[in-house]
Amino acid sequence: MNAVEASNITKRFGQTVALNDVHITVADGETHALVGRNGAGKSTLVSMLTGLNRPDSGEITFRGEPAPALSDRQAWRTKVACVYQKSTIIPTLTVAENLFINRQNLDGGAVISWSRLRRKASDVLGEYGVDVDPNVEAATLTVEQRQLVEIARALSFGAKFIILDEPTAQLDGPAIERLFERMRSLRAAGVTFLFISHHLQEIFEICQTVTVFRDARHIVTSPVADLSKDQLVEAMTGEAVGLGAVASRPAVGSESVLDIRDLALGKHFSGIDLSVRRGEVVGIAGSASSGKVELGEVIVGLRKADAGTVAVSGKSLKPGSVPAALAGGVGFVPEDRHKEGFVPGLSIAENATFPIAGRLGRFGSISGRRRDQVAARMIDELAIKTSGPDQDVADLSGGNQQKVVMARALSSEPDLLVLMDPTAGVDVKSKENLLDAVDRAAAAGAAVLVISDELDDLRPCDRVLVMFHGSVAGEFPAGWTDNELVSVIEGIGESSGE
C-alpha cells in the first residue's frame, strides 16, 4: 500500500511552470526524501499533497483512495499532517492553542477546558524538548522556537502520514537530533514521512528512499542506499559535481574593521570582546541559547546593548540604530527573513537595493534601469531562480527569498558583513554561490562575521568562535574537525585553540 501517490501533476503560476508532469509515490512506513534545488517545485507539491492548492492537472490518491474535495479541510487533516516551509503559526494565539488549533476541545467535547489544554500542551512541548511557556503569545517566539512548535504539532497529531518541508533549516544540532529520534520511533510505529531538506547528510541519515526534482520535473526516485552524495547532487543540479573547491582568498589584512569591547545584553550575553580584520572571515557558532544571534543583532543595530561598544573602521556605532550601522559600512542578513528580511509585495530589484537606493540616481531619485541592472547582476551571481528583477519576492521559493536577503546585504559593498544563518533553506549548489560571494566580499577587503551552526557555513572561516550561554567558550582556527567544534557548541568539550 502507498501512503500517497501523485501522478502527472502539473501546476503553473502565471507564466511560471512550478511542476511539470511530475509523479511521486511514497510507500507506507518509509521515510521518503524529496530534494531539489531552490525553486524546483518541492513546496508547491507539498501544497498539492495537503489540499491547499489544486493541481492544474494530475491525480492524487491516499492509500488508493482519491484525495478529498479541496473544501473539505477536515478530511485532508485525517490523511496528512504537515510542517510547511512557511510558518503556519498564528501569532496572536498562545503557543498552547497553536499546538491544538482547531481541536482545542481535546476529545471532541463541546466546551474547551483551557486548563487541560495547557497541561497537554506542556506535556507535548516537554516530550519534544521544546523549552517554551505554552501560555505566551506565539508572536513572541524566536524562529527556532516557532519551528519546534510546528514540528511538535505535526508529530503529536497522530497522523499516519507526515510531511516535513525543511523542518531543520532553522534548528540547531541537538534539536535536529531530537527530531530525528522522534521520527525514527514514529516510523517504527508505522508512520510514513515525506521529508524535505537541503542538508543532504540528513537524507542519508534518516531516509530510505529519495526523489529528486529539477526544474519542475521529476528526475529520479531511488533507494537512498543506492546513491552516493555526489550522484544525488548531480541529479539535483544536472552537472557533474565539483563541490568543495573553495577559492583561496588573499591573506587577512592587518587593520581591524570590527572592534567590540565588553559588550553585554541582558541574559543573552556579556563581556564579549572581538576584533575582525580586513579580509577576515570569522565564524560564530553556538546553540540557540548561546546568544550568538543576539550578538549579531546588537552589532547591526537591531537591538541595543546594555553595555559596551561596537566600532566599525574605528568609529563607534550609535547603539540600536540600523541606519547608523548601515551608514557606518555594515551589511547584514537577519536571522528571520520573513520578519526582517524582505518586504512582500515589492520586487526583487527593490528589495535587493534598499541600502543603495541613494546611489541609484541623482537628487534622491532612483533610475529604474540602473536598479534593474544591479539586480540582474545579483540574480546572476547568487543564482536566484526568478522570472526577472520585477518579480514580487513574495512569489519566490523560500531559498530564493533567502538569496534576495543576501543580495540586499551585499549590495552596499559593506566593510563589515554580518550574516545570521545566511544559508538557511538554500540548496547545496546555491550555498556554494553564497559562500563564493562571501569570499569575494572578503577578498575585496570586507570583514565578515558568519553567525551559524551550519558546519558548511563555518568551514571556510579563518577562525570560528564558539559561544556558550552568553560568552565565548572557545576559538578554533581553520582546520577544526566537526567533532571538536560540535562538542564545544554543546558545552561538553574543551576548546582547542585558545
Place this chain on the structure above:
Amino acid sequence: MSDVSTPVVAARPRLQVAKLRDLALLPAILVLLVVGFIASPIFLTSGNLLNVVQQQSELGLVVLGEALVLIVGKMDLSLESTLGFAPALAMVLVLPTSENGLGLGLPEWTALPVCLLAGVAIGAVNAFLVLRLQLSGFIITLGMLITIRGLQQGLTVGQSLSSPNMPSLYYLGNAVWFGVHASIWIFLALFVIAIAFVGYFRHGRSLYAIGGNEAAAKAAGIRTTRVAAIVLIVASVLAALAGAMMVGHYGSITANQGSGWIFNAFAAAVLGGVSLNGGKGTLFGAMCGVLMLGLVQNILTLAHVNPYWLGAINGAIIIGALVLARLTTGKAQD
C-alpha cells in the same frame, strides 16, 4: 482569551499582562465613574446607569457584530444601513399605504421575522461579494451601506415610519422584563453567549485563527470561507435585531436611522482592544468600549457642558481614555 480559567504556575507574569490588555478600559471607566459622580449625584444611581445601558443596547448589538467581523479579519460598514433598512422593509411590507406602507397586507406578526430575514439576506450578499468575488471588504460594504440606505429611502419615499399597530416589532424595544428593559437583557445575554462562544468553543476560537493568519487557519482544517460567511451573516442579523429594538425604543424609523453609527461601532470595538487587522481583541473589551462611550455621553449631558464646546471635550475624553489605557497596560495598541 486562552488564559481564562485555572492559572498555570509558570504562566503567572504573562498571564497577567494578557488579562490586563482585555481589561485595559476598566481604569478609564473607573475614572469616568468618579468624574460622573462628581458631576452629578444622580450619576451613580442604578436608574441612571441602567438608562445608559439601555441607550447603548442597540449600538451594543452592532458593536458585537462588528467585533466578530473584525476578529475574523473582515470589515462590514453596511451594518449601519441594515439597522434602518431591515425594520423599514418589514414595516412597508406590513403597513397599508395610508401609513406609508406598500399596502401588501402581510400579517402583522411577520414583521420581526421579515426584519431578521432581511439581515440574513444582506449578510449573504456581503459574504458573496467579499468572500466569493474577493472584493475589498471596506469599499464593497461601503457601497452596500450607500445602496441599502438608498433602498430604504426609495421604498419609504424618505418618510419615517411609525405605527401604533405593530406590537411584534415594537415589543423588544419597549418591553420590561423583571423590572429591567428587555433591551438590556438582550444586550447582556447576547454578549455573554458570544463571549462564551468565542472563548470556549472550537468554532468560536476559529474566528481568532482565521483573523490571525488565514492561510494557517486553512491549513489547520478550518473552513475559513464558511466561517467568515456565517460571521458576516450573524453580524447583519444582529444589526437587524438592533434596528427592531430601535423601532420600539424611539417609536419610529427615520430614513437616516443609524447614519454615522458605524463610526461609533468601530470606535467602541477598537477602544475595547479589537484590532482592525483581525485576530485580536475580546468581546468583553468591545462591550466595555460601548459602555464607555455611553458613560461619556451621559456625563456630558448631566454636566450640562456648554454645547459649543461639547465636541472638543468629548474628543479629549476619548483621547485621554486611550492614553490612560496605554499607560496602565503598557501595551502598544493597533
Place this chain on the structure above:
Amino acid sequence: MSDVSTPVVAARPRLQVAKLRDLALLPAILVLLVVGFIASPIFLTSGNLLNVVQQQSELGLVVLGEALVLIVGKMDLSLESTLGFAPALAMVLVLPTSENGLGLGLPEWTALPVCLLAGVAIGAVNAFLVLRLQLSGFIITLGMLITIRGLQQGLTVGQSLSSPNMPSLYYLGNAVWFGVHASIWIFLALFVIAIAFVGYFRHGRSLYAIGGNEAAAKAAGIRTTRVAAIVLIVASVLAALAGAMMVGHYGSITANQGSGWIFNAFAAAVLGGVSLNGGKGTLFGAMCGVLMLGLVQNILTLAHVNPYWLGAINGAIIIGALVLARLTTGKAQD
C-alpha cells in the same frame, strides 16, 4: 547556471499585470464616460468635465494625503476636521469680532501661512500620539477628528465664517490660471509631484517598504518613524490646503465643513487600489478613484434620477465598478 535564471524576457507578463492593477478603474471610468454621454450631451463637454475636476479638487488633496498615510501603513481620520479647522483658525485670528473673529487683529496676509501651520501642528500631534505613544491610529485619529471639529465649533460659536477682505485665503479656490481654475492646476500638480516622488525617489519608495513590512524596512536602514511622522504631517498640511481652497470655492467655512469626507477619502483611495493594510496601491489609482466618484455624482445629477432612488443607484454603481475592476484585472482586492 543556465537552469536557474530564466531570461528576463519572461518578466514582461508579470509587469503587465502589475500595471493593469493600477489601471483597474480605467475600464469603469470609460464605461461611465459612455453612460454619461448617453445621459446628457452636456456631459462630455470640457466645461462640464472641468467642473467635475474642480468639484473634486479639495477632496482630491485629502485623498492624496490619506493615500500616502495608508501606503505607509497608518490611518488618519482627522483629516476631515483639519479641512475645516485650519482655515477657520486662520480666519478667527485675523477677523474682527464683528465678523465672528476673535478680534486679535493679525494681518490679513498671515491667513494662508497660519492655515498651513495649523495643518503642521495637527499632523505633529497625530504623529506623537500614534508613533511615539503607539496608540491605535484609527481610534486616536477618530478622537482627534471629534476634538478638532469641536474646537472649531467652540472657536466660531457654530457660526460659519466668511469675509470679503481676505484675499490671501480666498485666492486659491477662486483664481483662474490660463483659463482653468487654479484648484484644478493645484490638484493635478500635487498628484504629479507625489506620483513621481513615490515612484522614482528613494524616500518615496520607502513608504511602500514601511507599509509592506515595517520591521524589514527598519532592517534595510529606513528611518521608519521619521518617515511615517513626515507623512502624517504632510497629509494634514494637504488637508489644510484643501480647506483653504474651499474657502475661496464656497465663499466661507461652515462649522461642519468636511463632515463625512473621510469616508469619501477612504472610498476613493481604496477604490483606486490602495490597501488599508499598507504598502499597496498607487497614487494614480487614488486619483482615478477621486475622479470616478466625481463622475458618478455628475452623471446622477445630469441624468435627473429620481432623488429618492439616487442613493440606491449611487451605491449600485460603486459596487458595479468594483466588480468590473475585479473582472478586468482578475486580481483579488484588499
Place this chain on the structure above:
Amino acid sequence: ACNRGDAAGGGGDNASVGPIGVDFPRADTDFWNSYNKYVPTEAKDLGINLMTPTNSQNDITKLVSNVQALTAQGAKAIVMAPQDTGAIASTITQLNQQKIPVVTVDTRPDKGGAYMVVRADNKAYGQKACKYLGDKLGGKGKVVEFEGDLSSINGRDRSEAFGDCIKQNYPGITVFAEPTNWEGAKASAALQTDLTANPDINGIYMQAGGAFLAATLQLLKSTNHLIPAGQPGHIAIVSNDGIPQEFDAIRQGQIDATVSQPADLYAKWALFYAKAAVQGKTFKAGPTDHNSTILDVGGGQLEDQLPAPLVTKDNVDDKSLWGNQVAK
C-alpha cells in the same frame, strides 16, 4: 438629448415657464418630506417647467455641484434651501453673474444676492415657544430644549431667541439646552438622562418636531411621563414644524403647541418667485397679498417672511394649516 425636464402640462398659462431647477436640501425629516412633495404639485399649478429636483443631502458641496449641473442643463432659475448658509455665497454670486436668479427657502444666505428669500422668522419661532411655555408654566420650572444643529442658522436662531427670551422674561425657569444635530435618538438619550436627574422637569421645547417628535413621545410613554395636558404631572411641550403627527399629538393632549412652519407655502412661493424672476418681474419691500411681508433684510436682500402661526388645541383643526391638508 431625450431627458430634459418634463414639460408641465395643464397649469394656468399655456406657455410654461422654465426650465426651473430645484434642489432639495434633505429627505430625512418629515417636514422636508412634505416640502419635497409639494414642489412638483405647486410647479404644475404655476405652469412651471420643472427640472427633476436634485437632493443635496445636507451637504453644501453636493448642493454646489447640483447647481452647476442644473445650470449646465439650462436652468433659468434655481430654488434651493441651503442648510448651511455661509457656504453658499460665492455660488450665488456666480449664478448672478450668469444672470440666473436664485430663490432660497427656509434659510437665508449669510450674504445677499438672492432674488428672494422665502422663509419665516426663525427667531420668532423661539420667542413664540418661549412665551407659550413661560406662561404655561407660570414662569417657574425646568425646561429641556432640543437644539437643532448648531451649524444651521435655523438652529442657532431658534436657540438664541428661546434662550434670550427665557432669561429676560422668565428668570424662574431653568433651561437644559441639549445639542442633538437634528437627531431623534440623541434627543431621547438626553431627555432620559435629564429626567432621571431632574424628575421635576415640566417643559420641553423641541426645535423640530419633524426630527424629534416620535422619539420624544416614545420615551415619555415608556418612562410614564406621557400624561395628558390638564392632568397633574403633565410636561408642557412646544414643538416646531407643524407636521400632521404633531397635530395629532396636540389633539390627544400629548403635546401642547407647535409652530406651523409652512411647508406648502415654502414650495409655492419659492416657485412663484422663481417664475416671476424668469419673467423679469421685480419686487419691493412691503406687505404682500398673501398675508406676509417682504422685508429688506440689508443690502437690498429681499425676504418674504411667511406667517408661521402657533398651533394649539384651540386652532389645531384649522383647515388652512398645511398639516391638516396632507394625507399623512
